[in-house]
Amino acid sequence: MSFKIQKVEYFYTSVVDQPGEAYKFLSTLSKAGINLLAFTAVPVGPMRTQLSIFPEDPSRFMVQAKNAGIQTDGPYSAILVQGDDQLGAFAEVHQKLYEANVNVYACAGVTDGKGTFGYLLYIRPEQFDAAIKALNL
Known part of the structure; x- marks a missing residue:
């Protein structure tokens, strides 16, 4: 099987768990020209949701997030x-x-229904180098 495997950086933020919060956040990123490789949202309490952002350009994301007050x-x-x-x-x-x-x-995967997939793997920092080596990165 042929895979494209890459190390990616991600960031967390948390929002109030109510309609429109992910939309507002993603719209802000879109307006700032931030392209995402992946995005997840999971509950972290009764009224909070944690957003995980996997930007294509982490440096640009950090600047734009700061400028937007995120x-x-x-x-x-x-x-x-x-x-x-x-x-x-x-x-x-x-x-x-x-x-x-x-x-x-932790991991999360999805297929596109057209023959390809994407799969995120979370590896603890102390094992990250071994994971990279095992996957021939």
Whole structure:
């Protein structure tokens, strides 16, 4: 299987859990010309949502977030795997990490319905170099 594997940086921010907050945030980024590789939103309490932002250009994102008054935490490192959606693609990635004794503490994947996929892997900082080596980055 053919994969494109890259180290990516991501940032967190949190918003009140109410309609329109993700829209407002994403619109602000769009108006600032920030292209995203990935984006997630998960609840972190009864009335808060944590947004994870994976900008294509982390330096530009940091400047634009500061200019817009957006408080962020990061950058942190993750691994983005993209490739052809074939049976066992996620398993193959995990096998390489397993064989290197690297723990994946969180991940999220999606297919586009047209034959390709994207997969985010969160690796603890102390194991990140081993993960990069195992995935031939």
